[in-house]
Amino acid sequence: MMENPLSRRSFLKGSAVATAGVAASSMLSACGGGSAAKGENVKKVLRFGQSNAKQGLDMQKSTNAGSSSIADSIFEAPLRWNEDNKLETVLLTDIPSFEDDGVTLHCTLKEGIKFHDGTTMTAADVKYSFERMFLPATGGKSTYMYDKIKGATEMLAGTATELAGLTIEDDRHFTFTLTEPMVAFVSNLGLSYAHIFPKAACEAAGDSWGSGTNCIGSGKYKVVSNDDTTEVVLEKFAEYHDGEPALDELRYIFFDDLNTKLMAFKNGDIDYCDLDSTLLQQCQNDPDVKDLITSYEQLGVQFVNLNLNDAALQDVNVRKALSLAINRQEIVDTILSGAGTAASGWLAPQTPGHDKSASAFPYDPDQAKQLLATAGVSGLSLTCKVRAGLSQKYMVAIQSYWAAVGVSLDVQVEDNGVWASDWSDGNLQVTALGWFPLYADADNHMYTYFYSANAAKKSSFYNNPEFDKLVSDARVEQDGDKRADLYKQADDILTRQDYATLPLYWPKGQFVAKDYVVGAKVGNLIYHMIDVDIDTTKDDYNPEA
Amino acid sequence: MRDFLIKRILQALGVVICISAITFFVLNIVPGDPVRVMVGDMADEQTIEQVRHNMGLDRPVPEQYGSWFANMMRGDFGTSYTQNKSVTMLMGTALNVTVRLAGFAYLFALVLGLAVGILAAVYHGKWVDRTLMTLSIFGISAPSFWMAIIIQIIFALNLKWFPLSGVKTAASFVLPTIALGTRYAASIARVTRTSMLDVLNQDYMRTAEAKGLKRWAIILGHGLRNALIPIITIAGTQLGDIFTGSILIESVFAMPGMGKLLLDAINARDLPLIEGGVMYIAIICVVVYLAVDILYAVVDPRIRLGGEASE
16 A cells, blocks of 8 residues: 555644634634724614515515515505504505595695605606506506406406596596495505506516616615615615605615524624514523514414314304314413414404403313214314414314314325415315414405405305404494494404304514614514614624624 | 437437426426415405416416427526516526536535545545544535534634625635535545545556656546546536535525525426426436536546447
8 A cells, every 4th residue: 555645743733723723713803893883973774684585576566575574665655554553644645535435535645755766756656556556467466455446457357558546636636436435445555565656767667677776666765786686785765755764774685594594693694683483482592682582463363264164164062162172372382482372363452353352262171072062073083284384383283182172183284385276275174374464454354364255265164144244344334443343243253153263373473683773663564674773872783794 | 429419419308308398297287376376365366367367377288388388499488477587587697606506516525525535545444544434424424404504603603704694705605615515525535435445456556656656646647547437427416416406505595596496486386487497407417417428438438439339
């Protein structure tokens, strides 16, 4: 064999030199960490970490909350749902109300609203934006929110090119006319799907609108760069119509891996990000992060969907027994690490119609057994198909709860696409999912899911004329208190009389933000940066990082 | 050689066309509605049908395939259902990242693997050999995502030597390159060692030594060249793997590459994007195996391509 040209001594010597180099670099990097600038003249830069929705920033084409988070900093809708879940004006002078006919809605734009390209917003831009939404070529994905505007259906069908139900009086005044009363229409004007685009710029961008820097809105921040894949950089829009924006620069940095995002937060690469519930326990035990966690209530509900067409689930006593057998509080405490509230009905506490007097659904396996015996049911066997993730986790827990009362549950995981088809085709006997309305209004819950015609498309098949009447009446009731009362009655029938579905818990979301991030607050699902500021006097704020 | 190349290229085209047809029809047969995934749980039936019509998904599947194939032959893979962008453009952007990541990782694996394998063979049975082979077992056994997280914690979070994630600078590629390349380097090292051990004991090596040639010139010039065939085989197959198997690494390091693009497309039932991704993998595999066959002949002149008789 060959002789050994590499001695152990030379190897060790080399290793020692390398180790010394490593230590020196490490010390240098520790000592040379950026200088923390403080004071009023320091540039305010906020870096927010989130996953990339990859659907662009044109909210007529995207339905993703991640897209919304960015798009809402750039574009504006006539109204806005703020972080207290209240509707407020943005582009309009006030929140409009329907005329007595229930279908005519007069709106007035604020004066002097500028787009980022310097042009002034007019009613023609509003009309253009809504008409664009209904053009088949646009492929609008949320047209159902606005298709009660007269002429919308015809535009969607390609038989009209103009929205007859949106007329312009002058540059600042325009009127919506609906085909039938729909009180929630005003609320829908506060969603990202109703963003107003500058006609000329949007037409010029064509299919590229919403990607790259083809995003010209009237919002607080305008696009500097956007590679659509790793980062979107915005800067303050000095001519914003409602005062000077707080931040000089706003960066959205994309992370698809939850752990990497959290590490980036700890590393100081980002200042603020959402925190997935799967990482909550880990963060609660991490001294670097635990004090920076903020929890917030969402408007949604996680629930077990029962197929009422299935013979095994048609007896209300069986459904009530299944409800009684579930320990909701234990699910919240263990699986969610506390990130939820055991449900007492369908509507979450912040939603008008929520019944404050109702207590959480009880856990009583003995009564559940009695009810099953009364119903003459023994050896009940059910099949649950769910998507992988959270619903799979809690259905496995429910599997053991139900087993304790003599009900066997086969939990099967389906691919997202397969599940979506099965769900809409009514093929699921039992499933579980979350239903997250876009704002604090029960119409998005009650009518959209459980109105008989809609429930048939969601593997529920709930059909109670009394319930249908209540939610139909609520849709056209303009008095807020009366409307809330109608929904309260509907919720009671749905979840406490008919046990048509089994609400489990109202989830809470959580985020982490450095202590220099001021005003970080989330009302429902979308992380808005509109009211976020930076306290530059804090020691750990370093805009050069 | 020319006939061989023409034959193989035609075969490759046939394979690619077959794969495209199989993928298209299989994706349309398997349960799952891309439109429902795209519009989300809350959309109503009217919107769903409208979107389906706008996307041409209400046409018969053979008709859809015909128009897709005709467009593909012109280099147009269609428009992504979920991202509303040209698949060709999306893949171009993602390839820019993946080619760099896979290229660096492959180079890293090749250089490190060969160096370690040769050193281990030369110092066979010594502590260097034992240490390097133990490390190589560790390299093969450690899952790449685990390796990625560990080196992220050490070199980005604690030492702050490299960026934690992203693709902004060349330094951003260092940790992903190591995480992705280590496993392949370890495999190459082990194969190189075994192959070199066979060669180092051959008579011609001793003859070259007796002629007074320098030691490392003998090892690299005579030894390595004769040991290359098995190394090329494994390195070739790894090239295909490394270009198509970086999904987890791309996800952990927030790199918008092909793997991540394809994974998202599969989850969202984004058929044009899946088709584009499958074509990418098919073409990479076909090209790599063709290149490996040609390399055999270049490295070892005794091997003749195209069925020519060896002397």
